[in-house]
Amino acid sequence: xxxxxxxxxxxxxxxxxxxxxxxxxxxxxxxxxxxxxxxxxxxxxxxxxxxxxxxxxxxxxxxxxxxxxxxxxxxxxxxxxxxxxxxxxxxxxxxxxxxxxxxxxxxxxxxxxxxxxxxxxxxxxxxxxxxxxxxxxxxxxxxxxxxxxxxxxxxxxxxxxxxxxxxxxxxxxxxxxxxxxxxxxxxxxxxxxxxxxxxxxxxxxxxxxxxxxxxxxxxxxxxxxxxxxxxxxxxxxxxxxxxxxxxxxxxxxxxxxx
Numbered sequence: 010x011x012x013x014x015x016x017x018x019x020x021x022x023x024x025x026x027x028x029x030x031x032x033x034x035x036x037x038x039x040x041x042x043x044x045x046x047x048x049x050x051x052x053x054x055x056x057x058x059x060x061x062x063x064x065x066x067x068x069x070x071x072x073x074x075x076x077x078x079x080x081x082x083x084x085x086x087x088x089x090x091x092x093x094x095x096x097x098x099x100x101x102x103x104x105x106x107x108x109x110x111x112x113x114x115x116x117x118x119x120x121x122x123x124x125x126x127x128x129x130x131x132x133x134x135x136x137x138x139x140x141x142x143x144x145x146x147x148x149x150x151x152x153x154x155x156x157x158x159x160x161x162x163x164x165x166x167x168x169x170x171x172x173x174x175x176x177x178x179x180x181x182x183x184x185x186x187x188x189x190x191x192x193x194x195x196x197x198x199x200x201x202x203x204x205x206x207x208x209x210x211x212x213x214x215x216x217x218x219x220x221x222x223x224x225x226x227x228x229x230x231x232x233x234x235x236x237x238x239x240x241x242x243x244x245x246x247x248x249x250x251x252x253x254x255x256x257x258x259x260x261x262x263x264x265x266x267x
Contacts, residue, residue: 012075012085012106014099016092016118017041020204022049024124029088029116036086038078040071045090045229047204054086072105079111092120095144096173120144121231122171125199129209133169135243139235141168147175147182160185169235176230179218186234187214195239199231200224211238 013032018024025033030053033039039054043062054060059078063071078085089097093115106113122144126133133142143163148154156162163170164186175182176198186194192215200208212220214234221230 010079010082010084012087012111012113013116014093015086015088015116017046017050017088017090018119019091019121019124019202020047022047024119024203025050026118033086037083038085040074040085041088042090046088068101092118095120121202125202125231128203129197131238133237135237136246138241138243139169139237141166143168144171146173147178149174149178164189169237172232175232176226179221182232183214190214190234194234195236197233197238199233200226201229202231
């Protein structure tokens with residue numbers, strides 16, 4: 010018996026990986042985060058599968074379901090949103106499974122920031138503009154941030170930021186990032202990225218709070234900050250530059266004069 014932690018992707022049901030989909034289709038037990046995982050994904054579970062929404066459950070109750078499945082020799086599809094390695098709360102579950110001697114595997118998924126970038130047709134790393142992506146959050150009710158990972162520290166990088174779980178903390182985000190990025194730095198608010206009711210607001214650090222208030226967005230939104238989201242001049246990458254050689258391609262040769 011194995012527990013499979015499966016990343017369901019950011020919202021669109023066809024963004025789950027083939028591996029994840031096949032596991033959902035065959036596991037006799039399916040535990041999923043109902044508020045964030047599309048219903049179409051868990052509908053693919055076997056007709057006689059035990060399917061449970063874990064959104065209203067606490068960790069002990071979830072573990073009891075897994076222990077029951079273990080006793081019955083039934084594989085479990087433990088379906089999380091996005092990629093389970095990012096704010097997936099799987100580490101605490103895996104720690105308990107280790108203590109119980111229960112086998113598990115992790116199946117990666119498309120993270121929300123990648124799904125949003127795809128819908129925006131945006132590259133998050135542009136030559137000489139940004140070569141680093143920081144996935145982070147701000148301290149709220151759930152937990153505080155390590156002092157070396159606050160926006161006061163991370164903002165100094167001027168990297169592309171994907172800020173999760175912080176849509177109610179916009180005053181702090183603006184106040185902290187403006188000294189490094191500037192008030193007019195492009196911002197995208199990605200609400201329910203890739204879901205049918207998705208919404209993308211293109212704004213700036215200075216204007217984002219008012220626009221979010223007008224749109225009445227209070228949850229399930231990602232704040233993406235950086236010059237890559239604006240009209241910016243950048244040079245071509247060296248990846249396909251004919252004058253740049255690498256192990257798979259020789260430097261382009263100039264045509265001999267006739």
